[in-house]
Amino acid sequence: MERLSVRQARQKEAIGQQAFVQGWIRTRRDSKGGFSFLEVNDGSSFGNLQVIAEAALPNYETEVKHLGAGCSVSIEGEVKASGGKQATEVLASKVTVHGWADPETYPLQKKQHSLEKLREWAHLRPRTNTFGAVTRVRNCVCRSIHNFYQEEGFLYIHSPIITASDCEGAGAMFRVTTLDLEKLPLKDGKVDATQDFFGRPSYLTVSGQLEAEIFACALGKVYTFGPTFRAENSNTSRHLAEFWMVEPEVAFNDLNDNMSLAERFLKRLFRDALSQCDEDMKFFHEHYDKEIISTLEQIVTKEFIRCPYTEAVSILEQCGEKFEYPVSWGIDLQSEHERYLTEKHFKSPVILFDYPRSLKPFYMRVNDDGRTVRAMDVLVPKVGEIIGGSQREERLDVLTQRMAEQHLRAEDYWWYCDLRRYGTVPHAGFGLGLERAVQFITGMQNIRDVIPFPRTPGSADF
Ligand code: ATP
Numbered sequence: 001m002e003r004l005s006v007r008q009a010r011q012k013e014a015i016g017q018q019a020f021v022q023g024w025i026r027t028r029r030d031s032k033g034g035f036s037f038l039e040v041n042d043g044s045s046f047g048n049l050q051v052i053a054e055a056a057l058p059n060y061e062t063e064v065k066h067l068g069a070g071c072s073v074s075i076e077g078e079v080k081a082s083g084g085k086q087a088t089e090v091l092a093s094k095v096t097v098h099g100w101a102d103p104e105t106y107p108l109q110k111k112q113h114s115l116e117k118l119r120e121w122a123h124l125r126p127r128t129n130t131f132g133a134v135t136r137v138r139n140c141v142c143r144s145i146h147n148f149y150q151e152e153g154f155l156y157i158h159s160p161i162i163t164a165s166d167c168e169g170a171g172a173m174f175r176v177t178t179l180d181l182e183k184l185p186l187k188d189g190k191v192d193a194t195q196d197f198f199g200r201p202s203y204l205t206v207s208g209q210l211e212a213e214i215f216a217c218a219l220g221k222v223y224t225f226g227p228t229f230r231a232e233n234s235n236t237s238r239h240l241a242e243f244w245m246v247e248p249e250v251a252f253n254d255l256n257d258n259m260s261l262a263e264r265f266l267k268r269l270f271r272d273a274l275s276q277c278d279e280d281m282k283f284f285h286e287h288y289d290k291e292i293i294s295t296l297e298q299i300v301t302k303e304f305i306r307c308p309y310t311e312a313v314s315i316l317e318q319c320g321e322k323f324e325y326p327v328s329w330g331i332d333l334q335s336e337h338e339r340y341l342t343e344k345h346f347k348s349p350v351i352l353f354d355y356p357r358s359l360k361p362f363y364m365r366v367n368d369d370g371r372t373v374r375a376m377d378v379l380v381p382k383v384g385e386i387i388g389g390s391q392r393e394e395r396l397d398v399l400t401q402r403m404a405e406q407h408l409r410a411e412d413y414w415w416y417c418d419l420r421r422y423g424t425v426p427h428a429g430f431g432l433g434l435e436r437a438v439q440f441i442t443g444m445q446n447i448r449d450v451i452p453f454p455r456t457p458g459s460a461d462f
Pocket residue numbers: 168230232238239240241242243245385386387388389431432433434435436
């Protein structure tokens with residue numbers, strides 16, 4: 001007898017096989033003919049396996065007829081062709097119950113719960129259709145990320161989680177401390193942060209970029225992919241305090257190369273999700289966003305629009321739309337502006353580039369105009385910014401001047417400056433927020449619903 005996943009047992013190639021399948025009951029229906037249909041799911045596919053349990057089973061009256069949502073079972077039986085919507089079903093010769101779920105108290109009864117409610121049950125929501133589908137798509141995206149970069153010859157680098165460097169300079173870092181909080185050393189009446197990590201300051205990383213640059217400036221093409229942290233006390237539908245970021249970094253690439261890499265990379269993720277998660281994508285299409293499949297299908301065949309920041313600002317100034325946040329050259333574009341550009345004006349993903357120097361961190365390559373830097377943001381409909389990147393400043397003198405402008409001490413970044421001091425090269429890279437990508441692909445509106453354990457202000461229990 002073969003142990004089959006639900007996915008395998010649902011395929012017509014399995015017809016005729018003796019199968020052993022294990023999973024959780026989604027529903028039970030009793031037929032008038034004296035047998036029951038059990039819908040079983042084990043996470044391997046969106047669709048359930050239909051199991052027919054006949055009255056002749058020795059535990060039919062005592063157990064099978066009491067099964068309900070959430071109970072765990074093992075099924076032995078023959079895979080048969082089904083007359084219903086699905087290709088196969090299993091005629092059970094044995095049903096073993098492992099664990100009961102009291103229908104009086106089991107929270108996931110037939111009734112649909114709101115996504116907000118499900119967030120309170122982070123330990124049970126993987127059992128829902130939505131969360132199973134999100135988890136499989138997220139997994140597919142992660143697999144594609146590695147496949148894409150590995151096939152292109154990139155090396156996977158592990159950048160540190162604990163670090164002293166504030167890459168974004170936005171002051172949104174979580175402090176890490178080994179200090180006994182009861183006996184904090186104080187300096188001028190304040191906590192002495194320089195003592196945090198065994199006598200050194202330290203934080204949770206906001207980005208692995210600076211460390212990735214170290215490796216790119218030695219080994220050419222590298223990427224990091226790991227958790228990053230931002231202590232932003234924001235309650236939006238697209239920000240988390242802990243999220244995953246993919247950051248490729250490539251020596252000898254300029255901003256154009258960087259834009260092309262980002263576009264090819266995103267298209268690969270979208271294509272793989274469409275082809276490898278078709279059942280899950282159909283579910284998102286039916287339940288969350290009626291346009292998501294056609295939008296993705298169109299996006300993978302068309303070129304992304306590339307538009308300088310300055311031109312985007314003129315478009316926004318002249319479009320006649322009433323924005324809550326007024327537009328003028330020099331502002332950091334807000335989500336409403338980004339959505340206008342992608343959804344109404346261009347009706348396409350857009351790569352904005354050459355942003356005002358004053359908006360962006362110290363490491364971005366300054367353009368000849370002196371006012372702008374070689375930054376790029378990839379914007380997609382509904383989600384807005386999904387990628388942020390740039391060509392990096394490779395000239396030591398300009399870099400140190402930019403650090404001074406932003407009140408950073410060059411001696412704290414001596415190692416970063418060394419990359420420019422010895423054999424400097426133009427190089428570029430970007431960061432894709434994994435959750436923003438999954439949000440866009442699934443059409444889920446809230447970022448909290450595409451990560452297993454969302455970390456947002458007030459939620460860090462489990
Ligand atoms: P935003 O403007 O949306 O706050 P950002 O410009 O601060 O993003 P970057 O520093 O450019 O973000 O980070 C690169 C990418 O990481 C972003 O394009 C986005 O996809 C993702 N990202 C950034 N901050 C968050 C967050 N708090 N939660 C989830 N993803 C994030």
